[in-house]
Amino acid sequence: MIRSYQTLLNRILILLDASVVALAFYLAWFLKFRSGLMDSTDSIGELGYVGIAIAMILVYLITNSIYGLYTPHRTRRLRSELTQIVKSSVTGVLILMSILFFIKEIHVSRAVLGMFMGLSVVFLSMERIGLRMVLRRMRSMGYNKKFMLIIGAGPLGRNVLKLITDNRQFGFEVLGFLDDRLYPVAETVDDVPILGTIDELETVLNSHLIDQVVLALPIEAHHKIGQIISLCEKMGIQALIIPDYFNYLPAKPKFEEVGGIPMIDVRHVPLDEAMNAGIKRIFDIGFSLAALLVLSPLLLIIAVGVKLTSPGPVLFAQERVGKNRRIFKMYKFRSMRVSTDESSDTQWTVENDPRRTKFGSFLRKTSLDELPQFFNVLKGDMSIIGPRPERPYFVEQFKEDIPKYMIKHRVRPGITGWAQINGWRGDTSIEERIKYDIHYIENWTFAMDLKIVWKTVVNGFVNKNAY
Template sequence: MIRSYQALLNRILLLLDSGMTALAFFLSWYIEYQSGWFDSTDAIGGQTYTILGIVMILVFLITNTIYGLYVPQRTRRLRFEFSQIAKSSFTAVLVFMSILFFIKQIHVSRVLLVTFMILAFLFLAVERMCLRLFLRRLRSKGYNKKFVLIIGAGPLGRKVLQVMREHRTFGFEVIGFLDDRLYPTTSYVDHVQVMGTIDDLSTILNDHLIDQVILALPLDAHHKLGQIIAICEKLGIQTMIIPDFFNYLPARPHFEEVGGLPMIDVRHIPLDEAFNAGLKRAFDIVFSLVVLTILSPLFLFIAIGIKLTSPGPVLFVQERVGKNRRIFKMYKFRTMKVSSESVSDTYWTTPNDPRKTKFGTFLRKTSLDELPQFFNVLKGDMSIIGPRPERPYFVEQFKEDVPKYMLKHRVRPGITGWAQVNGWRGDTSIEERIRCDIDYIENWTFGLDMKIVIKTVINGFINKNAY
């Protein structure tokens, strides 16, 4: 039943997407040649544009298919669907331009193509958002349901039931459990019927309308998976497996293949991907060069201030733990009187620390002492955005006392970060800082980096927790 609904929905989506693409193309042509906003003339004629518009619709439908926009989106976030639409729009325009090049039709307005790409994204995004709202309204009234049977009524099975009840707009309805341990002594679990044992699966699937079977079995029952999957596939019913070790996995586990053998990356890091790492590194270099160029007079002023207020070097160089637990030397403007490495490497700074100079206190409060770290960024030891690096002495302590502390070393440390812009700077909770750092590492996007940069600038550099 649910599959026939999905097929009908896909046909509707194809028609809607075709209509939205055609409307975007027509409006782009109108804006370019008829609105009077641009000093343009129709160099190739309206009839040719009609043909090109049809070609663009076909290209768009193909790229939409490639980016998975015609598979069920029931449980996917709207943000993910928007990102796929943006990728499809950009790819479709690139493909269309390639077609124009090969057919030697090079007189198509570039303004028209850019306008079309923007309008197509906006129209399709609004269309998908409205469709989601319509389908969720239907599901709230009991239509377009997906009937689910859960095999395993233990803690994992009950967790599945809880999630589906919390997200009723997804349209899942659990009709029952199968459990060898509870049946027949227990009739209901959380108000859902225990319908039988795994041996009853074939009979229950034949007697009830079920769209999906979810396996939520403990590890000691995994030997039954083959039998269950074979029965479900024989009847054409979708089967989903939730591993008993799901608590160890991130929210969005990453699958890799090694010689045909599938593997789950327990902690997938977006910055492990070459494109993401290259994009972030390019930004780090450009941003650091701009900052160092603009603020070079300030560097000179700070250096003179340090020399005039206390004897010793301008820069303070200290070992910190960086990416992949590698030790590097981090630069700061010196804010304290010169002391031995054993003291500076193993003692926290206190509010009334006698080692601080008056000028150094000002530098620490305004975070100006951190400016030389832009040289660390250029060297590749650090990034503009990332978890703050810590001294080896304290890393050895924290890794034993703070859960998942060492995960921060999967990426380059940063001058500022997600924890810092959320208020976890200086003398604040290490646990909360690590929580923010892991959230940043697992969910990194270039847009998130830009958000952190903007929040850093808006919030200012004054650190009330700095001593």
């Protein structure tokens, strides 16, 4: 049975990538100068482009390596790998253009470079998708597998087994468990054999072909971890630790070092980093100013409509809980008849709510009542994208009843968000909404914000759950 030939696979990947990049560059050159579809004036000649192609191949292999495209990707999601391909391609072309600028080679066709970048992304993506299909087929036939031993057959170890069983495409096979409490009382766990106790690890490693040892021990057995890792390293076997407290960790835990001691940031938030926060703030200000400028006629029409359809102020300001649990006044176009602060702050809006005006119902259904929140964004109370803010009265209730609810206050609240574009708007499950909010907070990227803006616009503003 073929084991894991990662070095061989990397060499194959490098050869495939080099071939694909060369093909993409040749096709871009052909379309520009030989197809007859475009102006074929050539300022540097064929040999010049051959030299650029060679340089481009070298640059791409370097950027692919930088973006982790030659690291083991058995468990990497396809979307993540395709994203890295796009980043590598853009970076590679920018590096080449910088080199050409410094050597004063300014006559290279920009059309060739532009087409090449697009074609390279397409071809490299097709290559990786095809390779995944081949490897998945091989693994289903029993080839290219990694064999795993799980130490600890408790709930944590069984979760690992279920993960491996449910994801056969990863190419892992669990050969067995080691467990002090169950051996020799039980022979198997979910049809996987218990091979012995933890003290028999060396014997089991010598008698079985094992690639990875996964430590899924309860906290009371953590004193054995050092001995297990030392033994695995002595035998050249990879050891992986799943902490007993993994349920408390984020999707992408971050390690920090304090005086030489590694520490896990239990809830790393990308927007805590100054660069990310600055990028998001610049986008918020620019987008809000543009939106207010473009929508100013509509804002005026809505303001007149609110004033003519019911007595009272045009805008409605209500306390909401924002970033770091700070209270701020959130603005909306008034959609209800004027009422006491207590009733508006402590009552949900329900279907056919008698407090609504007819014009207000229209504003809520179309989300047009939210437009004044662009002023909140300019003030810094809110962001374009983020978890929707809630009233203090309900925050006090939810934080007791809904696990991890208060994590949403690590970032600025938003006009729209990841939960909203996935259907969790208005009168929907708070628990599900928080799951999406936490996913956004832990996995934020600027590209993700752009995706949310785009989907908000494309999906429309009408909300059937808005009362």
